[in-house]
Amino acid sequence: MKVLVCVKRVPAPGAKINITADGQAVDTAYLAFTTSPHEECAVEAAVQLVEQHGGESTVLTLGPAEADEQLRYAASIGVNKAVLLPIDVADWDPQRTAAAITGAIRDLEAAQGAFDLILFGNESADSGNFQVGVRVSHALERPMVNGIKGIELQGDTVRAKRESEAGVEVYSVPTPCVLGVKEGINLPRYPTLKGRLASKKVDVAQVTPQGESGGQHMVMLLQAAEQVSQTVMLGTGPEAAPAVVDLLEELGLLK
Amino acid sequence: MSVLVVIEHDRGALSAASLEALAAARSIDTDVHALTLGAAADGLAAELGAHGAAVVHQVHHDVLSDFGPEAWGECVAQAVRALSPSAVLACGTERGNEVMAQAAARLDLPFVANCNEITAGDVWSIVRVRWGGSLLEQCSLDAPTKLVTVTHHQFEAAEAPAAGAAQSLSLDIAASLARTVVSERVERAAGVTLATAPLVVGGGRGVGSAEAFAPLEELAGLLGGVVGCSRAVTNNGWRNHTDQVGQTGTRIAPDLYMACGISGAIQHWVGAMASKKILAINTDTEANMVTKADYAVIGDLHKVIPAITAEIQRRKGASA
Numbered sequence: 035m036k037v038l039v040c041v042k043r044v045p046a047p048g049a050k051i052n053i054t055a056d057g058q059a060v061d062t063a064y065l066a067f068t069t070s071p072h073e074e075c076a077v078e079a080a081v082q083l084v085e086q087h088g089g090e091s092t093v094l095t096l097g098p099a100e101a102d103e104q105l106r107y108a109a110s111i112g113v114n115k116a117v118l119l120p121i122d123v124a125d126w127d128p129q130r131t132a133a134a135i136t137g138a139i140r141d142l143e144a145a146q147g148a149f150d151l152i153l154f155g156n157e158s159a160d161s162g163n164f165q166v167g168v169r170v171s172h173a174l175e176r177p178m179v180n181g182i183k184g185i186e187l188q189g190d191t192v193r194a195k196r197e198s199e200a201g202v203e204v205y206s207v208p209t210p211c212v213l214g215v216k217e218g219i220n221l222p223r224y225p226t227l228k229g230r231l232a233s234k235k236v237d238v239a240q241v242t243p244q245g246e247s248g249g250q251h252m253v254m255l256l257q258a259a260e261q262v263s264q265t266v267m268l269g270t271g272p273e274a275a276p277a278v279v280d281l282l283e284e285l286g287l288l289k
Numbered sequence: 290m291s292v293l294v295v296i297e298h299d300r301g302a303l304s305a306a307s308l309e310a311l312a313a314a315r316s317i318d319t320d321v322h323a324l325t326l327g328a329a330a331d332g333l334a335a336e337l338g339a340h341g342a343a344v345v346h347q348v349h350h351d352v353l354s355d356f357g358p359e360a361w362g363e364c365v366a367q368a369v370r371a372l373s374p375s376a377v378l379a380c381g382t383e384r385g386n387e388v389m390a391q392a393a394a395r396l397d398l399p400f401v402a403n404c405n406e407i408t409a410g411d412v413w414s415i416v417r418v419r420w421g422g423s424l425l426e427q428c429s430l431d432a433p434t435k436l437v438t439v440t441h442h443q444f445e446a447a448e449a450p451a452a453g454a455a456q457s458l459s460l461d462i463a464a465s466l467a468r469t470v471v472s473e474r475v476e477r478a479a480g481v482t483l484a485t486a487p488l489v490v491g492g493g494r495g496v497g498s499a500e501a502f503a504p505l506e507e508l509a510g511l512l513g514g515v516v517g518c519s520r521a522v523t524n525n526g527w528r529n530h531t532d533q534v535g536q537t538g539t540r541i542a543p544d545l546y547m548a549c550g551i552s553g554a555i556q557h558w559v560g561a562m563a564s565k566k567i568l569a570i571n572t573d574t575e576a577n578m579v580t581k582a583d584y585a586v587i588g589d590l591h592k593v594i595p596a597i598t599a600e601i602q603r604r605k606g607a608s609a
């Protein structure tokens with residue numbers, strides 16, 4: 035089977051997310067970058083599906099040239115091919131991103147055959163627009179379900195599982211189809227040394243992205259209001275236990 | 290007609306989140322209508338009226354027997370074409386965001402997810418959530434029909450009696466959209482979950498191994514709480530992802546969150562910040578979790594937790 039995974043390069047901030055002085059971007063001066071967690075799991079799912087059923091996996095991103103790092107990371111854990119849609123700003127709006135990814139998929143499929151399964155993350159970690167995958171699936175006229183935490187291929191159907199408040203829902207979706215994956219579907223493997231070396235040699239295809247701007251325009255980023263609390267020190271080491279239990283009593287948690 | 294609110298329900302059981310969307314809609318326009326999908330939701334009209342819906346448009350169709358993102362999205366798109374609202378709102382739950390994205394794709398319109406503040410006008414000015422709530426974005430929305438979801442828990446549901454007049458809306462939905470309707474469901478066993486527990490004992494990298502969670506389990510069990518964890522823990526394979534608190538895990542809101550050996554990275558914090566009180570147990574006085582918590586104990590969790598458990602048992606024994 036042929037599987038495509040779409041991933042996004044995002045900064046990996048620690049205790050706080052700082053914003054640049056002009057308010058236009060996250061200050062990444064001291065930050066490492068990563069792939070959104072949901073998408074990391076989508077990559078692992080693609081690799082596992084190809085291990086089980088044969089075929090080939092491809093990873094695609096629209097982002098700055100440096101997103102090459104995230105593509106090669108995917109290759110280092112077993113993805114076969116990589117495609118970069120380079121842009122010279124941090125981000126495109128979701129409609130434009132979806133249009134560019136749709137166009138690239140059409141070109142890839144015209145050249146090398148259709149993907150049986152296209153995987154997205156449930157939402158991107160940074161912008162969280164909850165829509166790029168849905169828009170791509172609709173443009174390609176393929177069924178799509180988001181929030182997936184289990185994928186099982188049964189002939190021409192994918193049994194996709196999703197958790198809701200009520201329980202676990204199962205969708206039986208005919209291939210070719212599109213799924214949005216959530217972290218927890220699997221535990222992504224770490225790259226081996228051999229994988230890392232092999233990923234350096236993977237040929238990253240470049241496709242010029244094309245898409246019209248949509249109707250959502252970012253004006254600026256803002257800090258969320260911070261909860262400030264004076265931390266009450268209950269003590270040091272095991273000797274603090276009585277103070278902790280007093281607190282539990284006070285909060286009505288000791289029954 | 291002005292603002293249409295997409296009502297989320299599970300086989301006829303109303304999602305309280307939709308009442309938040311109705312409240313948000315009333316802050317934008319005085320003329321609020323609701324859309325319910327599937328015959329199972331017909332009984333909701335009175336309650337929606339009580340929360341401000343002047344008209345409840347009810348759609349009946351075979352493919353609406355259960356939730357299906359494509360069928361629901363197609364209904365919303367067709368309702369927009371039939372009713373020409375100036376805006377469509379839903380609550381930014383998992384289903385809400387998915388259905389609105391489906392509708393937006395079909396209408397080729399922009400869709401802004403998880404809005405905290407909306408200033409309506411010709412072009413809307415919006416403050417929305419990024420990074421799961423760690424950061425906000427001010428944006429503008431320029432479209433003939435505005436499609437947005439409001440952040441869950443951001444607007445408060447409130448009664449505001451309106452007619453709630455039920456009206457049948459007939460739409461032409463392709464039977465093929467049944468391809469993404471729920472085909473089976475396994476109901477969840479009853480009991481406290483991470484999201485609803487009154488007490489969560491959270492463990493991070495500082496716990497050190499899967500086995501070392503036993504004392505956290507014991508303490509949580511003693512207090513009728515559950516164990517949660519950080520992503521460092523799930524990434525190490527020490528615990529299942531269902532226990533993960535944070536941006537890509539579960540959002541918790543217990544009376545007390547005991548965060549043990551967790552540094553308090555922003556992505557963990559956003560999942561924990563709705564806790565009424567937070568107690569950090571950490572060897573590092575400078576850890577973000579310690580400086581942001583309401584209470585802290587500085588020390589080795591492997592010694593502090595058993596001491597707390599022993600003290601609880603001592604007091605219980607004394608009162609028995």
Ligand SMILES: Cc1cc2nc3c(=O)[nH]c(=O)nc-3n(C[C@H](O)[C@H](O)[C@H](O)COP(=O)(O)OP(=O)(O)OC[C@H]3O[C@@H](n4cnc5c(N)ncnc54)[C@H](O)[C@@H]3O)c2cc1C
Binds near residue numbers: 047071518522536576
């Ligand atoms: C897009 C994105 C999404 C993410 N989503 C999530 C998420 O949903 N949830 C989440 O948790 N993380 C998430 N993360 C990861 C997050 O950034 C942190 O890496 C993670 O939360 C760190 O886990 P930790 O606090 O357990 O580990 P560390 O940061 O390594 O902290 C360990 C802490 O334990 C303390 N400690 C060590 N030994 C002891 C001891 N014996 N006794 C007491 N204290 C001790 C240390 O002082 C330290 O403070 C996400 C990251 C990204 C980029």
Ligand SMILES: Nc1ncnc2c1ncn2[C@@H]1O[C@H](COP(=O)(O)O)[C@@H](O)[C@H]1O
Binds near residue numbers: 042094096157163
């Ligand atoms: N720039 C991008 N490049 C590749 N995939 C993307 C990009 N932006 C979003 N996606 C994919 O679309 C999903 C949903 O993104 P969003 O609509 O931003 O929440 C993500 O989890 C990714 O799988």
